[in-house]
Amino acid sequence: MVAEPILSVRDLVTEFDTRDGVVHAVEGVSFDLYPGEAIGIVGESGSGKSVTSMSILGLVQRPHGQxxxxxxxxxxxxxxxxxxxxxxxxxxxxxxxIFQDPMTSLNPVISVGKQIRECLRTKNPGMSRSALRRRSVELLDLVGVPDPGRRVGQYPHEYSGGMRQRAMIAMAIANAPKVLIADEPTTALDVTIQAQVLDVLRTAQAETNAATVLITHDLGLVAEFASRVVVMYGGRVVETGDVESIFAEPRHPYTVGLLSSLPRLDTNLKQLSPIPGQPPSAVNRPPGCPFNPRCRLRQDRAICTEVVPALSGDAHRSACHFIEEVPTLRRTVEEEIGRVLVTTAREPAEADVGARLPPPASLELVEPSDEPAPSGKEILRVSGLKVHYPIKAGIFGRTVGTVRAVDGVDVTLRAGQTLGLVGESGCGKSTTGKTIMRLLEPTAGKIEFHGEDITRASRSDLRGVRRRMQMVFQDPYSSLDPRMTIRELIGEPLKLHKTYRGRDVRTRVGELMELVGLSPEHGRRYAHEFSGGQRQRIGIARAIALEPDLLVLDEPVSSLDVSIQAQIINLLMKLQQELGIAYLFIAHDLAVVRQISHEVAVMYLGRIVEVGERDEVFDHSTHPYTQSLLSAVPVPEPVKQGRRERIVLVGDVPNPAAPPPGCNFCTRCFKAQDHCREVDPDLEPHFGHLSACHFAGPRDLLT
Known part of the structure; x- marks a missing residue:
């Protein structure tokens, strides 16, 4: 590392004027970036990460922002x-x-190649048309876009999500910049595509030797990509240091909270230890330390609420009044979650041996049983479920093909059990869940709920069935009527099904709000007056109002910050233990699925390719697709030497309207042989659970 930084940010302050008052988005942020290095800026939504990057580039526009x-x-x-x-x-x-959403950053009416050529012209105005095209193809090839000679003339809507992000990276590195800022470049991508994009970023950095700033909320990405970390909270830098020090010995309670909120793929945690409460308002931040309302070290000490702590330390700096107490806090949290997060052993300091810190009153601690998955009564059996959509063309609407969204799914679910349904976007997870709820019509197959076939049930018959099966959607805001109060939203199913009347409805709504951790006093508020995590709690309260036997949860935590996500996961586990509800938990985050599920089913292109008990699937996976998914998940633990071995899948998921012959996964499989391209494998027992692979078997994945 050279002596002089290529980029130096000092005491940066950025504000926005709004109708609610002045938003203090960034308050005194400072950091240095050296040539060729990669730093990670992490924090929850509203911490000021993206505004910091926009301020650096002069993208904060007056009059509202400055x-x-x-x-x-x-x-x-x-x-x-x-x-x-x-x-x-x-x-x-x-x-x-590199912006977070490539679809909104790319011009939809200009070809990708032309947009790259526009970037090249800024530094090479005299470059010929043929040279510009040739260089555009080279850049697309460098970032891994397949068939770049053809793709260079296509438009953004013709690219998949991962390919659009690669095109954005190609545009960013077109002129070999000295500084590359990547703002949440993998947030909306599947884990396999995320692994591909991360490799592309490494390639781009190696190609240009650019100093890189990775802005993300994913600590796993930071552990794998960055050499230094800047942790932000409430518009301020609260901790900064090299990646090994931050993960091994965090010195700020917020960093400890982020690490303890993460579900882990590489081990079973007893529970998650979420940060209580919500991130502070950017308009009315608390006096003193911005983290003090959520901090377990505060303990009513006046200095925390009166004085903003300054960053102190040398290479590893922290903004906390009680840095010396953070190691004790971390050990306490490690005991609560049931695992030492970092494998490097260290002896406790003599001054804090035996010290214990009490958990905050609002912390939900749930310890699942170590016993096998509950073997209650079977409540759901899905057999041969298919959902096909015709492709029509021409003025007469002639059917020219079929999209096989779900193509023969078999699952069972017992009372009090959670079945995790995982896979990449487009694999048919959500379609399966909605069809089980009969929100979509099945093309073939059978759905039995409590032994009753509801596959062709009429609308009137479904009314009674839906008292016992409910759904929680991915986006709580779009699923809540903005014109209704929370009391009306939660009470609506009680009135529709006439299970409660008059004052009983209001009493029951209050009980439900308390059950999911909301105050009944806020029942007269509207959905927009709540945070994302609180809105998801409202959706859960509405779903359990009729005391259902089954909840279909469609990506219920994917849009939440890691600390709020942990609160919702613990809440769901608590409700299941108390009410005995069965969950069909649909998600693409394998670490979340491992934390909450008893059994796991892995989907690919409309089919189940592996299913079994949670630990069997995660620790002894036999299908190459499952093994690829598991290997691609970033682990929040830095690797000191080399890099973790990854199975990086090539290409994107095939078109469900034209699946490949034989095994659907053969086009991307590292085990594929000629037999795979000819014969479709059945879901059969392999090494203790079911897998649909001709060459099923365990694979040792280096972590």
Missing amino acids: VVSGEVVYEGRDLLKVSPQELRAIRGRDIAM
Whole structure:
């Protein structure tokens, strides 16, 4: 590492004027970036990560937003003081940015190749048309876009999500920038595509030797990609240091909370230990330390609520008044979750031996049983379920093909049990869940609920069935009527099914709100007045109002910050223990599925390819697709030497309207042989559970 940073941010302050008041988005942020290194900026939504990057590039627009003070020094020049023309020349040429959502960042009416050529022209105005096209193809090939010579002329809507993100990276590195800022570049992607994009980022960094800033909420990505970490909370930097130190010995209670909120793929945790409460409002932040309302070290000490702590330390710095107490807090949390997060052993400091910290009153601690999955009465049996959609063309609507969204799914679920349904986007998970609920019509197969065939049940018959089976959707805001109060939303199913009347409805709604951790006093508020995690609690309260036997949970925590996600997971586990509800838990996050499930079914292109008890599937997977998914999940634990071995799948999921012959997975499988391309494997027992592979068997994955 050279002595001089290529980018230096000093005391950056950014504010926005809103109708509710001044939003203090960034307050005094400072960090250095050196040539060729990669740093990670992590924190929850609203912590100021993205606004910091926008401030660096001069993308905060007046009159509502402005950088109030500070310095952003790039190669000796303060970017906050250069002219708009100079800043425009630096952007894209010297400092490039990869945005979170490529679909909104790419122009939909201009081909991808032309957009790359526009980037190239900014630094090479005299480059010929043929040379521009040739370089565009080279860049697409560099980032792994298949058949780049053909793809260069296509439009963004013709690319998959992973390919669009690769195209964004190609545009960003077109002019070999010296600084590359990646703002949540893998947030909306499946874990397999995320692994591909992470490899592309490494390739891009190696190709250009760019200093890289990775902005993310995924600590696993940071552990694998970055050499230094900046942790932000409430618009401030609360901890910074090298990646090994941050993960091995965090020195701020917020960092400890983030690590303890993470479900783990590499081991079974007794429980998650979420950070209580919600992130602070950017308009009315608490006085003193911004983390003090959620901190387990505060213990009513006045200094925490009166004085903002400054970053202290040398290479590893923390903004906490009681840094010396953080190791004790961490050991307490490790005992609560039932695992030492970092494998490096260390002796406790003599001063804090035997010290214990009480958990906060609002912390939900749930310890699942170590016994095998509950073997209650079977309540759901799905046999040969198919959901096909015709493809029509021409003025007469002639059927020219079929989309096989779900193509022969068999699952069973018992009372008090959780079945995790996992797979990449487009594999048919959500369609399966909605069809079981009869929100979609099945093409073939049978759905039996409590022994009753509801596959062709009429609307009137389904009314009675749906008292006992409910659904929690991925986006709680779009599933809650914004015109109804929370009391009305939760009480609506009680009135529709006439299970409660008059004052009894209001009493029951209050009980339900308390059960999911909400205050009944807030029943007159509307959905927009609650945070994302609180809205998801409202959706759960409404779903359990009729005391159902089955809940279908469709990605219920995917849009939440890690600490809020942990609260919802613990809440669901608590409700299952108390009420005996069975869950069909649909998710793409394998670590979350491992934390909450008893059994796991893995889907690929509309079919179940592996199913069994949770630990069997996760610890002894036999299908190459499951093994690929597991190997691609970032583990929040830095690797000191080399990199973890990954099975990086090539290409995207095939078109469900034209699946490959033989095994659906053969086009991406590292075990595929000629036999796989000819014969479709059945779901059969292999090594203790079911797997649909001709060459099923365990594979040792290096972690």
